[in-house]
Amino acid sequence: MARTKEQTDQMSAATREKIEAAGLACFAQKGFALTSMKDIAEAAGISTGLIYRHFASKQELFARLVDDTMTEMTETIRFLDAESSPSRALVQVTDGLLRDIQANERISQYFILMTRSLLALEPLPQMEELQKIDLLLFRQAARLIERGQEQGEFKPGDPYQLSLFYFSIIQGIADMKLFMGDRYIVPSAEDVMVFLYNK
C-alpha cells in the first residue's frame, strides 16, 4: 500500500533541505528580488512547483531562512555569554563568524542573507517580525558587551551602539568577501574587536 509514512517523511525532509540550501545560496548571491523561484528550483535540482509544497511563497522561504539564521546566532551568543568571560565569549563568536566567512561555509551564507534582509527595504510582510529578531540579536550582543564593560574588559560607551558597530563590521566583511572572493582575506577577530578595547 504505497510508501510507508517514514519513507514519505524522509523524502519530504530531503527535498526541503535541498530547497533550503539552494535558496540560501541563491538569496545570498543575488538577493531577494533578483532570485527567481526557477533559479532556486534549478539549483536544488527540482521543479518550481515542488517548492510550493514546502513553502507557501518566495517570501516565506526567504523569511524562514533569515529567521533561522537570526535565531541561531542569538542562541550562540546567549550560550557563550553564559559559559565564559564576555571578552572570551565575543572572541569566540567573532572567530567563528570570520572563519565561516573566510571558508564560505553554510553559516557564512546565512550571514550574507542577514545582511541582505537588513538591506531589503522591500515590503516583505514578515519584515517587521524579522526586525524584532534582529533587534533581539543586537540586544543580546549588547548585554554581553555591557557585562564586559562592568568587568573592565571593554571600553565604556553605549553598549547597544557598540553592538551595532560590531555587527556593521561583520556585515561589511561578509559583503566584501562576497565581492572580492579569494582576493580578500578576512581580518583577525582581534582587528575586528580592537575598537572595543580602545582606551
Added chain:
Amino acid sequence: MARTKEQTDQMSAATREKIEAAGLACFAQKGFALTSMKDIAEAAGISTGLIYRHFASKQELFARLVDDTMTEMTETIRFLDAESSPSRALVQVTDGLLRDIQANERISQYFILMTRSLLALEPLPQMEELQKIDLLLFRQAARLIERGQEQGEFKPGDPYQLSLFYFSIIQGIADMKLFMGDRYIVPSAEDVMVFLYNK
C-alpha cells in the same frame, strides 16, 4: 528658428543631471531591482522615454552612477594623499564619509549605491569594468596606507588587505545606518580607524 546648439546642450545636460539625481536617490533607497524606470522618471519629473535618450538601459544608468561615485572617491583620496600626512588624510576622508552617512547626504547615497553595486552580482554587463574601478579605489587607499606605514603612522601588514578591511567597515556602517535609521549613531573616525594603529 530653432534653438542654438548651446541651448540644446544645456537643456540636455540639465535633464541628464535630473535623471542622475533621481536615479541616485531611488537606487540608494530601494536598490536596483526594486527601482523601476517609472520611479526614476517621476522623481526626475520627466517621461520614461526621455531617460533612454541619455542612457541606453537601466543597467547603464546604474553603472554610470556607480562609476561616478568610485571615480570621485578615488580622486578625493588621491588629492588628500598629496596634501597632508597619510594619517590626517585618511581621518579627513573617513570623517567626511561618516558625516555624510550620518546626515544622509548626497554623498552618502553615492556610498550606499557603491555598497549595493558590490552586492549586485547580477549579470550587469559593465560589472567587470566597475570592478576595475573599485579596485582602483581600493589600491589608491592602499597606497595611502602604505605611505602611512612607511612614516610609522599605521601598523604593518599588507596595505591592500588593510584597505579592503577599511572599506568593509565603511560599507557595513552605511548598511547599518540604512537599516536602523535614527536608532544608529555612526561611530567616530577614530573608532573606525583604530585597527590601523593597533599595536
Added chain:
Amino acid sequence: MARTKEQTDQMSAATREKIEAAGLACFAQKGFALTSMKDIAEAAGISTGLIYRHFASKQELFARLVDDTMTEMTETIRFLDAESSPSRALVQVTDGLLRDIQANERISQYFILMTRSLLALEPLPQMEELQKIDLLLFRQAARLIERGQEQGEFKPGDPYQLSLFYFSIIQGIADMKLFMGDRYIVPSAEDVMVFLYNK
C-alpha cells in the same frame, strides 16, 4: 492470497461512488474551474491519484456526472409520462425538482450541475455528446407537453420551445437559490407551470 475478483470489484465500485458523490458536491458548489482534483480527493477521503484509476480526467468525471443527471431526469420524465396524465406528471416532476432545490438535496446538486454544464462552454471534448443528452431530456419533456396539448391540458404552441422555456425557469430558480440561499423561497409548481395553461 489475493482478494477474490468480487471483493476487488466491490471495493472499486465503492471508491467510484465516493468519487462521484464528492465530485457532485464540489462541482455543484464551486463550479468546474474552481474545483480542484485535490478538493474532490479530500472530500472523498482518498488520494488524488486514485481518481485517475476511475476517470481519465477531470473533464471526464464532470461529463460523467452531468450525463448521469440528464439520463436520470430523462428516465424520470419518461416514467411519469407513462404513469399518469401529462399535467399531473409534470406537476409531480416540477414539485420534486423544486422541493430538492429548496432543500438543497442531492438531486438539487445534480440540477445545479446541469445548469453549470450548460454554461460551461469550455472545450469539454465530450460536450457535444452531452448536448445530445440534454436534447433528449428536452425532447422527452416536449413529448409530455405535446401529449398534454392533445388532451387539452396545456395551451397550444411549439412543444419543444415550451419545454425549453420550462427548463429555463427551473435553471433560473436553481441559480437564484444558489445565489440567495435562505433569502430565496422557491416558487410553487403552479407558478412555474402557469405559462403552460395561459389561455
Added chain:
Amino acid sequence: MARTKEQTDQMSAATREKIEAAGLACFAQKGFALTSMKDIAEAAGISTGLIYRHFASKQELFARLVDDTMTEMTETIRFLDAESSPSRALVQVTDGLLRDIQANERISQYFILMTRSLLALEPLPQMEELQKIDLLLFRQAARLIERGQEQGEFKPGDPYQLSLFYFSIIQGIADMKLFMGDRYIVPSAEDVMVFLYNK
C-alpha cells in the same frame, strides 16, 4: 511636443472600450475563471499588459462590467416605474430584455454576465458590494411590483420574492439562449410575466 492631451485621451478611451467589449464577450461566453487575460487581449487586438493600464486586475475588470450592468438595469427600472403604470413598465422592461437576449445584443451579454456573477461563488473581493447592487436591482423591481399590486395589476404575495422569481426566469432564459443558440426562441414578455397575473 508629442501628442496633444486630447489625442492621448481619445486613444485611451478607445482602448478602454475595446477592452470592455472584449471582456464582456469573453466573460459572458466562458465565465470568469475560464477567461484568461490573454483571451481578452486577443479579442481586443491588444497586448495583455495594456489591459493593466486601464484595470488593476482581472477581478476589477469583471467587477466593473457587472457593476455597470446592474446600475444600468436598476436605472432603467426606476425610470420606467416613474413614467407609466407598473404593469406597462414591467412589460416594457421585459420586452427590452427578451429582445436583447434574442438578438444577442450587447445588453444581452451584460445580462449573462450578471447571471455569471450571481453564480460566481469564487471569493471575488468586491463581490459583497456587487451583491448590494444586485439586491438594489431586486428591490427596485420589488417596489414596482408592489405598486402594481396596490393598483390591482399584479396578484398578491411578497413583492420581493416575486421579484426574485421574475429575475430567475430572465436569467434562465438568458442561459438557455446561450446554450441553445438559434434553436431557442425566447418566450414572449407575456409568458414571462403571466405568473404575476395568475389568479
Added chain:
DNA sequence: GATGAATGAGCTTTCATTCAT
C-alpha cells in the same frame, strides 16, 4: 527633443496529471 501608450518577456503561483514505491 519629449511623451506615454503599447509591447512582450519573464516572474510568481496553481494545479491536472504522472509515476515510483
Added chain:
DNA sequence: CATGAATGAAAGCTCATTCAT
C-alpha cells in the same frame, strides 16, 4: 490497488524598452 511527491504547462501580473506622434 493506493499513495502523494513531483512535474510542467499555463495563469495573472509587472516593467524595461520601443515608437508613433
